[in-house]
Amino acid sequence: MLNIIICGAPGCGKGTQSDLIVEKYSLNHLSTGDLLRKEIEEKSELGLIADNYISKGNFVPDEMIIDILMKKIDSQSSNINGIILDGFPRTVSQAEALEDLLEKRNKKTTILVDLQVDEQELINRLLKRGETSGRSDDNLETIKKRLEIYQEKTKPVNNFYKKLGKYAAIDGMGSVNEIFERISAVIDSKLES
Ligand code: AP5
Numbered sequence: 001m002l003n004i005i006i007c008g009a010p011g012c013g014k015g016t017q018s019d020l021i022v023e024k025y026s027l028n029h030l031s032t033g034d035l036l037r038k039e040i041e042e043k044s045e046l047g048l049i050a051d052n053y054i055s056k057g058n059f060v061p062d063e064m065i066i067d068i069l070m071k072k073i074d075s076q077s078s079n080i081n082g083i084i085l086d087g088f089p090r091t092v093s094q095a096e097a098l099e100d101l102l103e104k105r106n107k108k109t110t111i112l113v114d115l116q117v118d119e120q121e122l123i124n125r126l127l128k129r130g131e132t133s134g135r136s137d138d139n140l141e142t143i144k145k146r147l148e149i150y151q152e153k154t155k156p157v158n159n160f161y162k163k164l165g166k167y168a169a170i171d172g173m174g175s176v177n178e179i180f181e182r183i184s185a186v187i188d189s190k191l192e193s
């Protein structure tokens, strides 16, 4: 079973690459950002709370997102090839909760793939996406806030997985296909081992 975490700063290509990984390796895609945006669209109670955090570039509280993710993982069918987690975990306490949850279910994380992209390129990609995305967080002020919070809260997650020997840094600059080939090489090496 492949349980892959795709991580990296806002705009690094997590969603774009997840779509390709899902297709090639038949994994289930779990994006906490997408789940939250669906709640916002449906104007659910959860969505209303989440919107307040997301539009300002802040994270939603750990307990809230851990609860959403646990329910989602437990609702998956048991005969899947694995999952790709996109946008989770993004704090060390989320990583601890995830590893605890998987262990209790006799599962484990295969690898964390960290997509590394220059800051100016991230800003350019997100501003361009903002021209059509309608996302409340795709504007310069909120993008800068998201990048700051990434450095402060999400970067330490890399060290957490480095210590577990489950970390792969990937150059996230270049064309979508070039980056996908780099990621595929890492996943293939895990399938062989
Ligand atoms: P989330 O939706 O996860 O947003 P994010 O991390 O800011 O990342 P993005 O979705 O903006 O970018 P991406 O890396 O997916 O890149 P994409 O493929 O789209 O989270 C949103 C918010 O929800 C958070 O800020 C937080 O508030 C909340 N949240 C979510 N999870 C949470 C959690 N676990 N805990 C607490 N809060 C949570 O690519 C970006 C653009 O670039 C696209 O337009 C794409 O077409 C383009 N592009 C992609 N690859 C390339 C390339 N190689 N060359 C040129 N352009 C490219």
Ligand code: MG
Binding pocket: 014, 015, 016, 031, 033
């Ligand atoms: Mg995304």
